Amino acid sequence: MGGILFKNVYKSYGKTMVVDNLTMSVQQGERLILLGPSGCGKTTTLRMIAGLETVTAGTLEMGGQVVNQVEPGDRNVAMVFQSYALYPHMTVRDNITFGLVMQNMPEAEVDDRAQRALAILNLTGLEHRLPKELSGGQKQRVALARALVKQAPYFLLDEPLSNLDAQLRQQARTELIKIHDLFKPTMIYVTHDQVEAMTIGHRIAVLNRGVLQQLDTPDVIYKYPANTFVASFIGAPPMNLIKGGFQNGLLHIGDSRLEVPSAWQQLLASQSSVYMGIRPEQCILSSEGAITGKVDLVENLGGRRCAHVRLGDGQRLLTVFAGERPIPEGTTGVTFDWEHVNFFDCRTGMNIGRFNAAESSVA
Structure with a gap:
């Protein structure tokens, strides 16, 4: 029973609403990512689970028990803070085992857990160093080890990799997944980094201004963004969002007229204007493309290139393609598969729906 359930949870500071009517469940043993921009309420949500923030309204359940009034020390959670929060006067080993010692755990059990955590996180040989003698990556691993030795059913992480460089972040992501696969706690991971979210999470909860936008794999x-x-x-x-008018089965984008597949026509019947969403990697530069424009800028992404195509009405459409592919000059076209298209309501911003991929055709 290690699941978590939010039922109409609100968190406010005075008149400022930070978490607004959050309802979601976290399955036992899964890796759930809380993703969103700064100030969206993801850290506050994590801290409510830990008991470091109170719930203003609604119900928070952990393991089938309502914990709104349960003290942090009684929730059996392990938490890794963004700042690592290591004791500067303690050695690596003492930082890792401090919580266990305070719980009066038998010395043999403390030693066993510490040695296992040190080995898992490649900290063996650093036991007697102070935090000031460690690199950023080593400090991060000590913080993870301190949480790991607790062997709690809930593993909470607040942007633990944000202080690391790109290479260390990649290594740390791999270590986190291995740790979770080994102990299988219910893991809640806060980040604003979408790469971390996509690579670590079983599911992602996207938040914005305290409101849950989408919860899915x-x-x-x-x-299929919501x-x-x-x-x-x-x-x-990010996904291209191109505004167009829809009339008599045709989508009007700039100087282009696109015949919309019948399956999409049924879903767009009540729309006069929509945002067409298409991922840049699903757009192909082609002289025969249905959407016409001019290449304004090409960005070098290493093994890939990103071309900025300016459409007739001034909108921009991005395409991503292999670096060795030639880039057409002057007026060009963009082609795509309707199977990869999303349409969004211009007024609400909501995804209008999906259509049968078997009925798709190439634009």
């Missing part, structure tokens, strides 16, 4: 959120915020937040570069 990484693949579903990437392919609204324009999720579409623009997930992806590097």
Whole structure:
């Protein structure tokens, strides 16, 4: 019984609403990512689970028990803070085992847990160093080890990798997944980094201004974002959102007229204007493309290139392609598969729906 359930949870500071009517469940043993921009309420949500913030209204359950009034020390959670929060006067080993010693755990058990955590996180040989003698990556691993030795059913992480460089972050992501696969706690991980979210999470909860925008697997959120915020937040570069008019089965974008597949026509019947969402990697530069424009800028992404195509009405459409592919000059076209298209309501920003991929055709 290690699941977590939010039922209409609110958190406010005075008149400022930080978490607004949050309802979601976290399955026992899963890795759930709380993803969103700064100030969206993700850390506050994590701290409510830990008991470091009170619930203003609603119900928070852990393991089937309502914990609104349960003290942090009685919730049996292990937490890794963004700042690591290591004791500067204690050695690596003492930092890792301090919580266990305070619980009067038998010395043999403390030693066993400490040695196992040191080995798992490649800290063997650093036991007697002080935090000031460690690199950023080593400090991060000590903080993880301190949480790991507790062997709690809940593992809470607040942007633990944000202080590391790109290479260390990649290594640390791999270590986190291995740790979870080994102990299988219910893991809640806060980040604003979509790469971390996509690679670590079983599911992702996307938050914005305290409101849950979408809760689903990484693949579903990437392919079928619930609204324009999720579409623009997930992806590097983000999804193209091109505004167009819809009339008599045709989508008008700039100087282009696109015949919409019949399956989409049924879903768009009540719309006069929509945002067409298409991922840059699903757009192909082609002289025969249905959407026409001019290449304004090409960004070098290493093994890939990102071309900025300016459409006739001034909108921009991004395409990502292999670095060795030639880039057409002057007026060009963009083609795509309707199977990869999302349409969003211009007024609400919500995803209008999906259509049968078997009925798709190439634009």
